[in-house]
Amino acid sequence: MPVTAGKTHPALYTPEQRRRRDETRWTLVQGILAPVQFLVFLVSLTLVLRALLTGEGVGAASVSVVVKTIVLYTIMITGAVWEKKVFDVYLFAHAFFWEDVFSMLVLALHTAYLWALFTGSLGTQGQLVLALAAYAAYVINATQFVLKLRAARLGAEAERQAATRSVALEGASR
Numbered sequence: 160m161p162v163t164a165g166k167t168h169p170a171l172y173t174p175e176q177r178r179r180r181d182e183t184r185w186t187l188v189q190g191i192l193a194p195v196q197f198l199v200f201l202v203s204l205t206l207v208l209r210a211l212l213t214g215e216g217v218g219a220a221s222v223s224v225v226v227k228t229i230v231l232y233t234i235m236i237t238g239a240v241w242e243k244k245v246f247d248v249y250l251f252a253h254a255f256f257w258e259d260v261f262s263m264l265v266l267a268l269h270t271a272y273l274w275a276l277f278t279g280s281l282g283t284q285g286q287l288v289l290a291l292a293a294y295a296a297y298v299i300n301a302t303q304f305v306l307k308l309r310a311a312r313l314g315a316e317a318e319r320q321a322a323t324r325s326v327a328l329e330g331a332s333r
Contacts, residue, residue, distance in 0.1 A: 170318070171254050171311035176245050185241035192234040196227070197301065203227045204294055211287045221276060224290045228269040231297070235266060258303045265300050268293035 172180060180186055203223035210220035239249040242259075246252035251259045272289050275281040281289060 180245045183244040188237050196230045199227050199230050207290050261300045265296045
């Protein structure tokens with residue numbers, strides 16, 4: 160596994176994986192779906208909190224959680240395809256192992272919400288609290304991905320700077 164220049168932790172992508180990441184259309188799909196999902200989350204969170212605090216708009220809150228869950232499943236399925244294209248596995252690639260593990264919890268909580276909604280179990284209050292638990296897990300998971308991708312970007316920049324310095328030193332020694 161490659162190591163970023165001057166660091167002891169492994170790089171997120173090998174050069175081949177970086178090439179595949181940059182060439183696949185699934186990278187663009189993920190880049191579009193991630194902010195869409197976040198916007199859906201913000202709207203839904205607002206509706207869920209309103210319903211919990213005032214008792215109003217429970218139907219809109221429920222629909223918004225279903226929409227958020229559909230978007231979540233969409234990004235998870237397309238993300239698995241992206242992971243297959245880049246890392247040759249559908250899930251749990253070494254570079255994103257813990258993010259994928261936590262994603263399973265996020266999926267489980269959103270799925271539990273759907274089950275509670277469609278069976279009528281937990282009651283309205285319990286369903287909305289379950290939605291908040293799913294959303295808290297989603298925020299943690301989204302943070303994991305943002306931090307991982309930020310570290311990858313910084314690592315790639317450090318590699319470019321190290322390569323530039325190496326070329327400059329090589330040129331100066333001639």
